[in-house]
Amino acid sequence: MESLQLDLNDPTTLAAIAAVVGLILLGILIGFVRGRKKRARSEEPTPTPEALEGDRPKIRVDERGKPQPESTLPLQIEDLLPGPPEAPAAPAPVREGRVTPPPAPPADLSAFRTGLESTRGNLISRLAGVFRRGRELDTSILDEVEEVLITADVGVHTTERVLEALRTQMNGGRLSSADDAWDAIREEARSILATSGKGLSLGATPTVILVVGVNGVGKTTTIGKLASRFDRQGKSLLLAAGDTFRAAAVTQLEVWGRRVGCEVIKGKDRADPGSVIFDAIQSAKDRGIDLVIADTAGRLHTKVPLMDELKKLGRTVEKALGRPADHVLLVLDATTGQNAIQQAQLFKEALPVSGIVLTKLDGTAKGGVILGIVDQHQVPIEFIGIGEKVEDLKPFATEAFLEALFESPEALEPAEEAQSLA
Ligand SMILES: Nc1nc2c(ncn2[C@@H]2O[C@H](COP(=O)(O)OP(=O)(O)O)[C@@H](O)[C@H]2O)c(=O)[nH]1
Ligand SMILES: [Mg+2]
Structure with a gap:
């Protein structure tokens, strides 16, 4: 059998080898690019948090350490700094494919939240303990509510008012769950505070x-x-x-x-x-x-x-x-x-x-x-x-006050935790 000899000094043979190697390399390249595109498409609908992070404006600082925003990005550094207390919040930029931010909270809600933090701990968390989910609502609950309200400085007079409201609703069969009782207390607080928050009128001069x-x-x-x-x-x-x-x-x-x-x-x-x-x-x-x-x-x-x-x-x-x-x-x-x-x-x-x-x-x-x-x-x-x-x-x-004080139904959530504390 005649063996096939490659003459590497022959220019025709060299050209043929180069063409074959070139074709192989081209094939590998096309396969690689197609694979990348396919993977990118399958990842598109659920961008990772890191990917979103990468989409956020980068804040650079100048030579004096002053933050400088990227000029092409819609969010300015002013948006990140606390504005004047009364300034309305700038609408957050909404871009296609990005998560829409939650609606702005009522005025001063976050300030009320911070200001009422200790009171929430003393009054609301303890009340939530009394009304833990799944608990049977009976009159013994009223004694516990009374104790919490008195020790949280609500005062005897007002504590009695809240208890009376609960008692009436309980006897009328209108409280069937801890959530109902929670709502009833919140409603009573709302009716107590109904005349507040109307604002000072500055009609006459001076x-x-x-x-x-x-x-x-x-x-x-x-x-x-x-x-x-x-x-x-x-x-x-x-x-x-x-x-x-x-x-x-x-x-x-x-x-x-x-x-x-x-x-x-x-x-x-x-x-x-x-x-x-x-x-x-x-x-x-x-x-x-x-x-x-x-x-x-x-x-x-x-x-x-x-x-x-x-x-x-x-x-x-x-x-x-x-x-x-x-x-x-x-x-x-x-x-x-x-x-x-x-x-x-x-x-x-x-x-x-x-x-x-x-x-x-x-x-x-x-x-x-x-x-x-x-x-x-x-x-x-x-x-x-x-x-x-x-x-x-x-x-x-x-x-805003009621929201800051009574917010989060999760207050009623931690059944086991509340029971173990009780
Ligand atoms: N933490 C806190 N301190 C306050 C508040 N209002 C006033 N103070 C402080 O209470 C102290 C007495 O205030 P001042 O206005 O002199 O009371 P006045 O004697 O009634 O005029 C000062 O140290 C104030 O800074 C407040 O809402 N929170
Ligand atoms: Mg003074």
Whole structure:
């Protein structure tokens, strides 16, 4: 048999070998590309989180460390920084094939959540323990609810109201599950707070807000925060340094005045608070100023002279303004619990308290007191204080408050956990 010899010196043979090798390489390349395309298609509908991550805007920093956004990407760095407290949230960019973000929460909901964290732990988590899923609803449950509400500073009067509502519904056969009972409590809280959160009306000029409360509850701080809020709304303001007992109180108000950029009317050392407030109202009338916010002294509420002083101040405002103060805001410190309910009683006897500012809700587990205050005194909550910073005064919003306090049906979820804690 004649053997096949390849002559590698023959140019025709070399050309044939090169053509065969080229064809083989081309085939491998086509197969590889087809395989890649097929794999990519099968992965398309479910992009991995990492793939989505890769799609997000990258934030670069410049030489001074200032973040610089990618110019072609829709999300700007401003979107990632906390904006001014009242600014509406920028709509999140929606791109084809991307997950649509959940709807924006009601105003201040996240601030309410943070401010009510301890109260949720003390009141809501414990109530959730009582109403654990699967539990038979009988009257023994009412004793447990009572204990939780009383120890969470809701107050005897309001606790009784909530229990009565539960009892009535239970006897009428309208509570068939823990969820029903949970809803019933939430409804009762909603009806207690129904008159709150309507907002301060600033109709007349000048509108006069008298701020009262015992020492240390946060009156001056609240005035500073309010001034900043109204200033941002474009209102012209005068602050009246009506706490003339302590020079430091006047200085504290002046610091806030400088910070906000509004004038503070003060008297001479130990001046009569009435004369300071009278002057401030007169000056506001002469100059067409929108708003006067008056600070007052807060000696111990048990000393009768303070209440006499406040009654006198009320009459002075009426004389200067030609009508009573438009708003008398009573500042109460949530950390004082039941004491705050008693303070409200005394101040109401001296002045027509029109609204309540409940401060220091942050870091206290006694937030349940809010229900007791409103229920017992029938005075609406206007603002809540959830920190010391200027943006930490929030207009009270009933629905956001209830949502922050009672949210998450999972509160009722942890049946085994709750049982083991009980
Ligand atoms: N954590 C917290 N502290 C507050 C709040 N409001 C006021 N404070 C603080 O309470 C203290 C007393 O406040 P101040 O305005 O001087 O009370 P006043 O005596 O009633 O005028 C200050 O240290 C404030 O910073 C609040 O909502 N939360
Ligand atoms: Mg003060």
